[in-house]
Structures are given as C-alpha cells and as structure tokens.
Amino acid sequence: MTATDAATQTLLIGLVSISDRASQGVYEDKGIPALRDWFGRALSSPWRMETRLIPDEQAVIESTLIELVDTVGCHLVLTTGGTGPAPRDVTPEATLAVADRVMPGFGEQMRQISLAFVPTAILSRQVGVIRKQALILNLPGQPKAIQETLEGLKDADGQPKVPGIFAAVPYCLDLIGGPYIDTDETVVKAFRPKSAIRAK
Ligand SMILES: Nc1ncnc2c1ncn2[C@@H]1O[C@H](COP(=O)(O)OP(=O)(O)OP(=O)(O)O)[C@@H](O)[C@H]1O
Numbered sequence: 001m002t003a004t005d006a007a008t009q010t011l012l013i014g015l016v017s018i019s020d021r022a023s024q025g026v027y028e029d030k031g032i033p034a035l036r037d038w039f040g041r042a043l044s045s046p047w048r049m050e051t052r053l054i055p056d057e058q059a060v061i062e063s064t065l066i067e068l069v070d071t072v073g074c075h076l077v078l079t080t081g082g083t084g085p086a087p088r089d090v091t092p093e094a095t096l097a098v099a100d101r102v103m104p105g106f107g108e109q110m111r112q113i114s115l116a117f118v119p120t121a122i123l124s125r126q127v128g129v130i131r132k133q134a135l136i137l138n139l140p141g142q143p144k145a146i147q148e149t150l151e152g153l154k155d156a157d158g159q160p161k162v163p164g165i166f167a168a169v170p171y172c173l174d175l176i177g178g179p180y181i182d183t184d185e186t187v188v189k190a191f192r193p194k195s196a197i198r199a200k
C-alpha cells in the first residue's frame with residue numbers, strides 16, 4: 001500500500017481470472033471485465049484494482065494470491081473460475097493453502113444464492129478466507145455468476161430478497177483493519193451494526 005492509499009483509504013482490490021482457455025487466448029476473458037464493471041457500479045468510495053489472468057495451475061494461483069496480498073497490499077481479492085469438481089479445478093485448494101483463517105459463511109451463502117439460478121450451483125467448492133490484511137473470495141467461472149453471487153436476489157421491484165455476499169464484505173473489511181468503504185445501495189446495501197456506521 002502506498003502512502004497515498006493509506007491517507008485516502010483507497011480500497012485496493014485484486015481481481016484474478018482463473019481459466020486455462022481464457023489465459024491461452026482460446027476465448028476472450030469475460031471474468032475481469034465483469035468484475036471491473038460490477039465494482040464500478042457497486043462502490044461509491046475510492047478503489048483501485050490490480051488484475052491477473054492465469055491458468056488453472058495450483059502453484060500459479062497460490063503465488064498470485066500471495067503476491068496480491070503480501071506485495072501489492074490488496075485488502076480484497078476476488079477470484080473467478082476453477083471451483084468445480086473437474087480435475088483441473090483447483091482454486092479452492094490454492095486459496096485454502098494460502099489462508100490464515102477460513103470464513104465458511106461466504107461459500108455457504110454463494111451456493112445458496114446460486115441454487116436459485118442453477119441446480120449445478122452445488123458443484124461449486126468456492127471458499128472465502130482471510131490472509132493477513134485481506135479477504136479472499138472465490139466466485140464461479142461463469143461470468144454471470146459474478147453479479148448473481150455478489151448482489152444476491154432481488155424481487156420484481158428491485159428489493160433484495162436474498163442478500164448477496166457483498167452485503168457483509170464492508171464490515172468484514174472493517175474488522176480486519178481495512179478501509180471503510182461505501183456502496184451504492186441500489187446495487188448492494190452494505191450491512192453494518194449501528195455502532196459501526198460512520199457519518200458521511
Ligand atoms: N474467464 C472466463 N471468461 C469467459 N467465460 C468463462 C471464463 N471462465 C469460465 N467461463 C465460462 O464458464 C464455464 C465454466 O467455467 P470453468 O471455470 O468450469 O471453466 P472450465 O470448463 O474449467 O474451462 P477453462 O478453465 O478453460 O475456462 C466455461 O466453460 C466457460 O464457458
């Protein structure tokens with residue numbers, strides 16, 4: 001983290017797309033653009049991103065996560081892809097290998113949300129963990145799953161039916177010493193206990 005980031009409390013986000021074919025150029029990577037667009041809509045406080053497009057290689061995933069957290073100083077790292085049961089899907093193993101602590105609620109809630117969209121959501125082994133100052137979350141590889149899991153389910157009037165996992169991320173970052181972040185409530189409403197809410 002630079003001195004400027006500390007002063008302005010800029011949230012530093014690592015976005016990691018994990019796909020053999022997208023990283024080889026067989027198809028265009030849609031993971032990073034979907035994540036970048038979602039954060040552009042969802043965050044109303046300052047943020048900056050570092051992006052990586054890598055193959056489904058456990059050693060590469062681990063070293064990328066370590067670099068983003070330990071060297072770049074990210075507060076939040078999101079991966080997309082490689083969470084399923086196929087032999088090449090090793091994102092959860094790599095994430096757990098670099099974890100200090102596991103946050104099981106994130107994986108549980110993402111599978112719960114995704115089951116409302118697709119019965120194969122149960123096949124995702126996605127995890128959430130903390131490493132040092134950072135929260136690391138695995139999202140499925142389908143680009144549309146990014147919005148679905150971060151934002152949750154809304155009814156026909158746009159009112160939240162099932163909270164997306166991002167509702168809990170701002171307070172989690174508070175608790176691990178990260179920057180205080182604000183969201184656009186029409187996209188996702190951050191939930192904090194009353195005592196933790198700061199005046200704008
Ligand atoms: N980065 C990506 N960009 C665009 N589409 C993707 C991306 N990652 C995954 N997908 C789509 O989601 C599907 C399921 O994702 P999954 O991570 O299981 O990929 P995969 O079948 O293991 O192949 P690969 O690792 O080569 O992307 C893929 O078959 C592809 O259609």
Ligand SMILES: Nc1nc2c(c(=O)[nH]1)N[C@H]1C(S)=C(S)[C@@H](COP(=O)(O)O)O[C@H]1N2
Nearest residue numbers: 081082083084114120121124140141142145
């Ligand atoms: N929200 C959502 N979650 C989803 C999906 C989806 O389309 N939307 N696809 C599922 C499927 S088909 C698989 S195999 C697992 C793992 O996907 P991954 O290997 O691309 O990470 O995520 C699941 N979770």
